[in-house]
Amino acid sequence: MRAAVNTNYGPPEVVSVTEVPVPHPGAGELLIRVDATTVNRTDCAYRAARPFFMRALTGLRRPKRTILGTEFAGEVVATGADVDRFAVGERVFGYCEGRFGAHAEYAVVQQTSSLAAVPAGVSQQEAAASTEGFHYARSAIRRAGIRAGDDVLVNGATGGIGSAAVQQLAALGCSVTAVCAGEHAETVRSLGVVHIVDYTREDFTALPHQFDAVIDAVGKSTFGRCRRILRPDGVYVSSELGPGWQNLPLSLLGTVRRGRQRVVFPFPEHNQSVVEEIRDHLAARTYRPLIDRAYPLEDIVAAHRYVESGQKIGNVVITVRD
Numbered sequence: 001m002r003a004a005v006n007t008n009y010g011p012p013e014v015v016s017v018t019e020v021p022v023p024h025p026g027a028g029e030l031l032i033r034v035d036a037t038t039v040n041r042t043d044c045a046y047r048a049a050r051p052f053f054m055r056a057l058t059g060l061r062r063p064k065r066t067i068l069g070t071e072f073a074g075e076v077v078a079t080g081a082d083v084d085r086f087a088v089g090e091r092v093f094g095y096c097e098g099r100f101g102a103h104a105e106y107a108v109v110q111q112t113s114s115l116a117a118v119p120a121g122v123s124q125q126e127a128a129a130s131t132e133g134f135h136y137a138r139s140a141i142r143r144a145g146i147r148a149g150d151d152v153l154v155n156g157a158t159g160g161i162g163s164a165a166v167q168q169l170a171a172l173g174c175s176v177t178a179v180c181a182g183e184h185a186e187t188v189r190s191l192g193v194v195h196i197v198d199y200t201r202e203d204f205t206a207l208p209h210q211f212d213a214v215i216d217a218v219g220k221s222t223f224g225r226c227r228r229i230l231r232p233d234g235v236y237v238s239s240e241l242g243p244g245w246q247n248l249p250l251s252l253l254g255t256v257r258r259g260r261q262r263v264v265f266p267f268p269e270h271n272q273s274v275v276e277e278i279r280d281h282l283a284a285r286t287y288r289p290l291i292d293r294a295y296p297l298e299d300i301v302a303a304h305r306y307v308e309s310g311q312k313i314g315n316v317v318i319t320v321r322d
Contacts, residue, residue: 003067003104004300009049012304017297020067023101023108025080030109032092034074034320036128037102039295039303040160043068046100047304069102069318071095073118073127077106085111091118093127093279095135095270103300105320116275119283127282129289129315131270133160134278136239137168137217139266144213144235148173153197153211153229155179155204156218157188158313161239163290165215166193171286177211179204184313187290205229213237222246223263236263290314 001022006015025031046068049055058064073093076086086092094115101107109115118127140161146152152169156162157178169176170192178188182198189196197204205221210231214221219240226236251265281287294317295303303316 001105002297004069004297005066006047006063006068007066008062009047009055011048012301012308015047015068015301015304017300020104022106025078025083025108027081028083028111029080030076030083030086030092030111030115031078032072032074032107032109033077034072034102034105034107035124036073036294036320037069037318038071038129038132039103039300039307039316039318040070040132041307042070042097042132043103044304044308065100067101067104069100069104069107070097071128071131072102072107073124074107074320079111083111086115086117091124091127092116093118093124093130094275095131097132097270103297103318105297112272114270114272114275116272116279119279122282125291125294125317125319126289129160129291129317130278130282130287131275133162133164133289133315134168134281134287135270135274136161136266136268137165137215138274138277139268140165140215140217140237140239141168141172143264143266144215144237146172146174146213146235149175150212151175151177151210152213152215153177153179153204153207155199155214155216155221156239157191157193158184158290159217160290160315162215162217163188163191163314164287165217167191167287168281171281177204177207177209187313191288191290210234216240227261230261232261234261236261237266238263239266292316294319 157180177195178193179197185196205225213235214226216238223236251263
């Protein structure tokens with residue numbers, strides 16, 4: 001089978017599409033013929049081993065997992081022994097960070113992993129691009145304790161996480177203010193957002209309005225800058241560690257000083273129930289992943305470059321099979 005392989009850490013060019021053996025499903029496992037996958041920030045971070053301490057998990061000198069890819073949609077083509085949750089011929093999608101392997105024509109996953117059936121009427125590209133941004137956004141919303149009626153600002157509303165966050169918040173019944181470049185304002189409005197701040201013209205941290213929560217979905221601001229727009233008991237949550245990794249100690253301090261402005265750090269949860277939740281939102285059309293562009297598997301190096309350029313909005317899809 002064709003697969004995007006990287007046997008060394010480094011820039012996008014360390015990835016090459018080559019022939020490797022097709023994996024075989026063991027007990028409780030499924031063999032998925034992959035139709036679509038994505039390249040996201042997680043893939044790029046693992047490929048480059050940034051930050052450096054990641055090598056303690058991924059391999060000190062060389063990557064342990066040489067085929068990346070955290071998101072996929074495809075069809076079950078074979079099953080191992082004792083499989084009773086999915087059947088051959090069923091369309092499925094899921095998330096496999098840690099095990100990886102989605103940047104290939106075939107992948108093996110556990111039937112109990114972060115996996116669900118693709119709803120009718122949802123394309124394979126949509127399904128493949130739906131998991132990472134949603135589960136990171138979901139963890140931020142839940143960790144911050146956001147409830148219906150809350151006033152929430154999302155910085156980076158056109159990203160994979162930000163675009164998923166604004167849709168979940170709208171479905172929850174929150175008042176959402178989205179920060180994005182003005183050229184993408186209509187795209188963000190199509191996701192259910194009314195209030196837009198164009199960061200190229202206005203500093204959102206100087207708004208004359210206070211919010212129950214600020215979700216920094218791109219990690220480009222700080223708690224210190226956002227305090228002025230947080231209510232006295234407001235919460236700041238970021239998708240990144242922040243300058244000097246400050247969000248970790250600040251979040252620990254926040255667990256002690258409840259009732260004041262505080263920082264929370266979202267440790268994401270991904271399991272089968274989360275993907276089933278995504279499935280239900282896709283089926284109800286209360287969530288649709290924002291897709292920027294698609295590349296064939298042969299052009300995956302260009303996809304890595306584009307993701308790292310900082311220009312993408314939403315998700316970058318890799319089409320493995322038409």
